Amino acid sequence: MALSGMRGLSVFISDVRNCQNKELERARVDKELANIRTKFKNDKGLTPYEKKKYVWKMLYIFMLGYDVDFGHMEAVSLISAPKYAEKQVGYIVTSSLLNENHDFLRLVINTVRNDIIGRNETFQCLALTMVGNIGGKEFSESLAPDVQKLLISNSCRPLVRKKAALCLLRLYRKNPDVVSVDGWADRMSQLLDEREIGVLTAVMSLLVALVANNPDAYWNCVSKCVRVLERLTRSQDIPQEYTYYGIPSPWLQVKTMRVLQYFPAIDDPNIRRSLFEVLQRVLMGTDAVKNINKNNATHAVLFEALALVMHLDAEKDMMAQCVGLLGKFIAVREPNIRYLGLENMTRMLMVSDVQESIKRHQVQIITSLRDPDISIRRRSLDLLYGMCDVTNAKDIVEELLQYLTTADFAIREELALKAAILAEKFAPDLSWYVDVILQLIEKAGDFVSDDIWYRVVQFVTNNDDLQPYAAAKARDFLDKPAVHETMVKVAGYLLGEYSHLLSRRPGCSPKEVFSIIHDKFATVSTPTKAILLSAYIKILLHSQTVDPELQNHVLAVFRKNETYLDAEVQQRASEYYALSRKGPSMVDVMAEMPKFPERQSALLKKAEDTEVDVADTSATKLRLMQLTSTAVVVADQKPANGVHPALTRVPSGQRNIEAPTVPVANGGQSPAPVDFLAIEAAPTHSAPESSPLVGPGDSLALALMDNQASTVQIGLKAEWRGNQGRIVLFLGNKHTAPLLSVKAVILPPRHMQLLTSNVPDTIPPRAQVQCPVEVTNLSPSREIPVLDFCYNNSSAMVSFKLRLPVIMSKFLQGATLAPADYIARWKALMGPPNKLLQEVVRGVKPLPLQEMSDLLGSLHVAIAPGYDPNVNNIVGAATYFSENPTLCLVRIETDPADRTQIRLTVGTPDTSVALELKEYIKERLVDIPSGAAPTSLPGMPSPADDLVGPAASLAGLI
Amino acid sequence: QIRFVLLISRQGKVRLTKWYSPYTQKERLKAIRELSALILPRGPKLCNFVEWKGLKVVYKRYASLYFCICVDSEDNELDGLEVIHHYVQVLDRYFGNVCELDLIFNFHKAYFILDEILIAGELQESSKKSVSRVISAQDTLVENAKEQASSLSNMIAQATK
Numbered sequence A: 001m002a003l004s005g006m007r008g009l010s011v012f013i014s015d016v017r018n019c020q021n022k023e024l025e026r027a028r029v030d031k032e033l034a035n036i037r038t039k040f041k042n043d044k045g046l047t048p049y050e051k052k053k054y055v056w057k058m059l060y061i062f063m064l065g066y067d068v069d070f071g072h073m074e075a076v077s078l079i080s081a082p083k084y085a086e087k088q089v090g091y092i093v094t095s096s097l098l099n100e101n102h103d104f105l106r107l108v109i110n111t112v113r114n115d116i117i118g119r120n121e122t123f124q125c126l127a128l129t130m131v132g133n134i135g136g137k138e139f140s141e142s143l144a145p146d147v148q149k150l151l152i153s154n155s156c157r158p159l160v161r162k163k164a165a166l167c168l169l170r171l172y173r174k175n176p177d178v179v180s181v182d183g184w185a186d187r188m189s190q191l192l193d194e195r196e197i198g199v200l201t202a203v204m205s206l207l208v209a210l211v212a213n214n215p216d217a218y219w220n221c222v223s224k225c226v227r228v229l230e231r232l233t234r235s236q237d238i239p240q241e242y243t244y245y246g247i248p249s250p251w252l253q254v255k256t257m258r259v260l261q262y263f264p265a266i267d268d269p270n271i272r273r274s275l276f277e278v279l280q281r282v283l284m285g286t287d288a289v290k291n292i293n294k295n296n297a298t299h300a301v302l303f304e305a306l307a308l309v310m311h312l313d314a315e316k317d318m319m320a321q322c323v324g325l326l327g328k329f330i331a332v333r334e335p336n337i338r339y340l341g342l343e344n345m346t347r348m349l350m351v352s353d354v355q356e357s358i359k360r361h362q363v364q365i366i367t368s369l370r371d372p373d374i375s376i377r378r379r380s381l382d383l384l385y386g387m388c389d390v391t392n393a394k395d396i397v398e399e400l401l402q403y404l405t406t407a408d409f410a411i412r413e414e415l416a417l418k419a420a421i422l423a424e425k426f427a428p429d430l431s432w433y434v435d436v437i438l439q440l441i442e443k444a445g446d447f448v449s450d451d452i453w454y455r456v457v458q459f460v461t462n463n464d465d466l467q468p469y470a471a472a473k474a475r476d477f478l479d480k481p482a483v484h485e486t487m488v489k490v491a492g493y494l495l496g497e498y499s500h501l502l503s504r505r506p507g508c509s510p511k512e513v514f515s516i517i518h519d520k521f522a523t524v525s526t527p528t529k530a531i532l533l534s535a536y537i538k539i540l541l542h543s544q545t546v547d548p549e550l551q552n553h554v555l556a557v558f559r560k561n562e563t564y565l566d567a568e569v570q571q572r573a574s575e576y577y578a579l580s581r582k583g584p585s586m587v588d589v590m591a592e593m594p595k596f597p598e599r600q601s602a603l604l605k606k607a608e609d610t611e612v613d614v615a616d617t618s619a620t621k622l623r624l625m626q627l628t629s630t631a632v633v634v635a636d637q638k639p640a641n642g643v644h645p646a647l648t649r650v651p652s653g654q655r656n657i658e659a660p661t662v663p664v665a666n667g668g669q670s671p672a673p674v675d676f677l678a679i680e681a682a683p684t685h686s687a688p689e690s691s692p693l694v695g696p697g698d699s700l701a702l703a704l705m706d707n708q709a710s711t712v713q714i715g716l717k718a719e720w721r722g723n724q725g726r727i728v729l730f731l732g733n734k735h736t737a738p739l740l741s742v743k744a745v746i747l748p749p750r751h752m753q754l755l756t757s758n759v760p761d762t763i764p765p766r767a768q769v770q771c772p773v774e775v776t777n778l779s780p781s782r783e784i785p786v787l788d789f790c791y792n793n794s795s796a797m798v799s800f801k802l803r804l805p806v807i808m809s810k811f812l813q814g815a816t817l818a819p820a821d822y823i824a825r826w827k828a829l830m831g832p833p834n835k836l837l838q839e840v841v842r843g844v845k846p847l848p849l850q851e852m853s854d855l856l857g858s859l860h861v862a863i864a865p866g867y868d869p870n871v872n873n874i875v876g877a878a879t880y881f882s883e884n885p886t887l888c889l890v891r892i893e894t895d896p897a898d899r900t901q902i903r904l905t906v907g908t909p910d911t912s913v914a915l916e917l918k919e920y921i922k923e924r925l926v927d928i929p930s931g932a933a934p935t936s937l938p939g940m941p942s943p944a945d946d947l948v949g950p951a952a953s954l955a956g957l958i
Numbered sequence B: 001q002i003r004f005v006l007l008i009s010r011q012g013k014v015r016l017t018k019w020y021s022p023y024t025q026k027e028r029l030k031a032i033r034e035l036s037a038l039i040l041p042r043g044p045k046l047c048n049f050v051e052w053k054g055l056k057v058v059y060k061r062y063a064s065l066y067f068c069i070c071v072d073s074e075d076n077e078l079d080g081l082e083v084i085h086h087y088v089q090v091l092d093r094y095f096g097n098v099c100e101l102d103l104i105f106n107f108h109k110a111y112f113i114l115d116e117i118l119i120a121g122e123l124q125e126s127s128k129k130s131v132s133r134v135i136s137a138q139d140t141l142v143e144n145a146k147e148q149a150s151s152l153s154n155m156i157a158q159a160t161k
Helices: A007-018 A022-041 A048-063 A069-078 A082-098 A104-117 A123-132 A138-154 A158-174 A183-192 A197-213 A215-233 A252-259 A269-285 A292-312 A317-330 A335-348 A355-359 A363-368 A375-385 A393-402 A409-426 A431-447 A448-464 A467-478 A485-502 A510-521 A526-542 A548-561 A567-580 A601-613 A617-624 A821-832 A849-858 A911-926 A949-957 B026-040 B077-095 B100-105 B107-117 B130-146 B151-160
Strands: A657-659 A662-667 A679-680 A694-704 A710-720 A724-733 A740-747 A750-756 A768-777 A786-792 A797-803 A810-816 A834-842 A871-883 A887-897 A898-907 B001-011 B014-019 B049-053 B055-062 B065-072
Touching: A007 A022, A007 A048, A022 A048, A022 A069, A022 A601, A022 A662, A022 B130, A048 A082, A048 A104, A048 A292, A048 A363, A048 B014, A048 B107, A082 A104, A082 A123, A082 B014, A082 B107, A082 B130, A123 A138, A123 A158, A138 A158, A138 A183, A183 A197, A183 A215, A183 A363, A183 B014, A197 A215, A197 A252, A197 B130, A215 A252, A252 A292, A252 B077, A269 A292, A269 B049, A292 A317, A292 A335, A292 B077, A317 A335, A317 A355, A317 B055, A335 A363, A335 A375, A355 A375, A363 A375, A363 A393, A375 A393, A375 B049, A393 A409, A393 A431, A393 A548, A409 A431, A409 A448, A431 A448, A431 A467, A431 A485, A448 A467, A448 A485, A467 A485, A467 A510, A485 A526, A510 A526, A526 A548, A526 A567, A548 A567, A548 A821, A548 B065, A567 A710, A567 A750, A710 A786, A710 B001, A724 A740, A740 A750, A810 B100, A821 A887, A834 A911, A849 A871, A849 A887, A849 A911, A887 A911, B014 B100, B014 B107, B026 B049, B026 B055, B055 B077, B065 B077, B077 B100, B077 B107, B077 B130, B100 B107, B100 B130
Parallel strands: none
Antiparallel strands: A657 A662, A679 A694, A694 A710, A710 A724, A724 A768, A740 A786, A750 A768, A786 A797, A810 A871, A834 A898, A871 A887, A887 A898, B001 B014, B001 B065, B049 B055, B055 B065
């Protein structure tokens, strides 16, 4: 034992150790720091030995958690010392104190380089070690070639070469460009012939990183790696010092198998055969042994072999053998092996055809959910989540719910989310789903995000059969003591909408329901209060016969909250008060919410996002990406639009409208609440499988009410391709009586050909009919087809007109041109004959440049940023499809001094297209649809004259 | 890839830290705090792995000291566990039946030895013999340097502390 006796250091350490408490320790440390600071300040008298000592003291103090920034420079300066003893301390303390981003490191790059290229082997080692541990990008750029030279040099000893290999690995991680692929593939292959195991281990680590980034370049290494494995597993000429508990370097075995997992597949039958022989030997020949370290080492190799087998997608027998082994592992006493068994089983789920055999171990896996070790519980949860499908969802989710009450806080949120996702993905029936989520809220309300209960509301709203069930359940849960606020929200919403369906059951009269909800009102937060107010008015107006006592109660609550602090609550209270005083004629205003359009669950979306969000190059993650994951079954391929189910915000006259091409319409023009419109936007993009040519399909669902209090709902779905479009109109009868003499006629504008299928004469009660329409655009025009809809609702004829959103931009498709091409075309249009139409437009709504550019983009014009040297200009291009496709170039010149004025230029070879397009864009710019009356279009009657109520609002949409 | 190595005593005192990924001082202290809270209370019959911030910490207790290494979540955990044991074996060889006090008063030695075992968070040398050879060669170099240093400066050194 050679201790370099630095007495001062030992004394200091003893002093610190003898400090009784943290304050004394701090006092002692501060004293020492002051001492060091003075010494460093007048460093005339410091011997190298002293300097070294103080730097060590600093590292010790730093380790205790104190700040020693003032001394960084001293540590770094020791690197330049001429003698080994000081240099060593400088290198090692620097690499412990600083991280790669520290500025001081720049100061020593040159010294470090000189040490690396110098003749002194011990200096080389010190420098390589430090660079390998904390070298950053700058080191990468200036040192990589020198380090590479050392690695392949014949004259260097193994000691230097293995350090060079790992140092190069660090530099490569910091900047992959420092290793040129062409030269190094062959070099690496040669380096794999290395006999010295220490160097080979370091080289293998380097190879893992190289192959992970670029497997194609290192194909030539595959056979060599397999040979290394053969050599190791057969224990051929492995020096004694490189065996670990009798096992030939388990680390090298693991690394070599890791390298092989980065190659997509190994096709050469000979290599494949040799490799499988090796793997088979590992799988068969690993038995549990008593010595724990030996056991760990053999199992480290075994688990890596399992991963490689999975990756190679071996024959069925071998896979079955792997699952068998893992099944054994998850039941053993040794916690490490149990943990790894569960972890690897989860990875195995990615491989096809093994799910069934894994399911056989379900009982054991569920047992692990109650393991005393949280690490193991986590693995078990992950595995259960991964292996869940329709056949076992009920069992697994119920287990998770049971576990929830006893689970650690650290894991509850994840648990709740996973249970909710599984319940939704694999629900055998929807009432079960409702049960699960309500239980979830009851047991872990704090961990149930809004997304989860929104989703319940969506399902219940869209499934009539479910409504009484859900309402009854919600009622029951409210009876329990200590109801979580999330439960109050969801129960309040559900009872508001559907408690009238229960009114005959005992304890469910409107009065009783109201009072049980209102019990919670005083203690809930403001957003919940708002939900409850909506529930109250719905309960009141849904009841068949008005109970004066209930009415007084509810009105009193509204009155009281008219002066509530929060504006939303205040507004709801006063509006509901006014509405409810109008009595039963308001029933339809408070009708049940219309069904939500089908949309992907926000939860599933979240889950997918986290799975897609892997930019890593690790073997398992790559594997995940290579395989089409069978672990996630997506119930519904439509992309989410992230819109939560809208709560009833009816009487405030506000509508949230999102339609594909319209930024936002926030209409305030409907005077009375009678023509209430609930407009729910649908996803703006159609299913992802649609080819890029298809414009974003769009759909909107509209609920209209006429003044006869019967309801008709008209929805629309559209798909566009070139100059063709396909629209499907959904005509729904919300009323309980049939709609008779239905007529839906579309008046086609001159430029369009429309093929409409017949609409049945009668729409039965609560039914919906679909009416497909084929659209062909023949010539450019801004005119819009109008649907003329009329029916007899058993008392009178009703008719109205709706303008359909078949607008010009539906036939536009963004065109991307190279800058040179763009300019050439622009010049060609400039003439002669001049095909550019230009106009200075005033009264433009002032918009920031980006928004204006986004607006143009929303019209399907591809913006070409940077093509125009003037940054205040926006240029773009699109193809317009009518009988023939026409390329259109667009430029908007803005004036930074006056944002209400622009110059708009549109150029196309076809002047009629240019004219229409220019007008079309101009309309959007002058009148950003903001809910104000839309500009009347030429050839169209002004909507205000002709279209009343809902139809007028719809016109505002397009 | 090993992100960092920590040696923590049962009382939560830090005995060695080595960071291979760039962590600021603040992040380092936070990590040490969080991991102490996570690892020290764990019972002896639990597994040697804890999951932390999307990474994995492999640890093992030797007498009063916890040796911890933080690795990527898809790294081979047992491989890491035996890297720890390998390090402990080399320390043991060097100090002869190593104990916590050895590592406190000779913490710099623990750093030197670690640097011969890991570089860039990867195993550099798996032969204990080879590591020991290098370390004793280093010691000799330092001793020689000391002898060469004038006896005067040695005396000054003794006098100042």
